[in-house]
Amino acid sequence: MPVIPPKTFRERYCETFACPQQYFGRHVLWQCLHPAGRKLAVIIRPAIPVLLAEDLHLIEELGDLRDIEEVVSEVNDFATHNVPHGLLRKRMNVRVSGRLLLDLANKVL
Numbered sequence: 398m399p400v401i402p403p404k405t406f407r408e409r410y411c412e413t414f415a416c417p418q419q420y421f422g423r424h425v426l427w428q429c430l431h432p433a434g435r436k437l438a439v440i441i442r443p444a445i446p447v448l449l450a451e452d453l454h455l456i457e458e459l460g461d462l463r464d465i466e467e468v469v470s471e472v473n474d475f476a477t478h479n480v481p482h483g484l485l486r487k488r489m490n491v492r493v494s495g496r497l498l499l500d501l502a503n504k505v506l
Contacts, residue, residue, distance in 0.1 A: 406468060407460030409505045425456045429497040434490035441491065448486070451479055452493040459502065468502040 404412075407421045416424045426449060430438050442449065455475050462468050472495050481487040 403463045405460060406462050406502060406506055410460075410501075413505055421460050422453050422457045425460075425498070425501065426453055426493060429456075429493045429501060431490040431492055431494040431497075434485075434492060437485070437489055438491045441485070448491060449493075456493070456498070459498070463506075465502055465506045468506065469499060472499055472502075 407418060410416065410425065411418050411421055414424065438449070455471070459468055459471055462471065476495050481490075481492055485491040
């Protein structure tokens with residue numbers, strides 16, 4: 398009998414939140430934005446699409462993972478190599494919260 402691999406973070410998230418898979422990245426991005434920067438992000442996101450590109454790329458990569466240990470490792474690696482910089486990301490917290498992202502992954506996976 399063939400072993401069925403566990404579903405990916407993307408598959409589980411989309412099932413849980415009734416989200417089409419093509420919108421996974423954007424949904425998770427907005428759900429996991431740092432609370433302090435959320436309102437400002439809504440205003441500036443259309444004007445500065447590059448601002449959250451790194452965060453969106455991380456989320457898309459996490460979507461292919463199947464277990465929480467892999468997600469934790471990737472989020473920790475991202476935090477180590479992508480220290481918030483600049484006024485918007487560092488001071489105004491317009492970025493994804495690693496804690497919220499891990500909390501979401503824990504719920505879904």
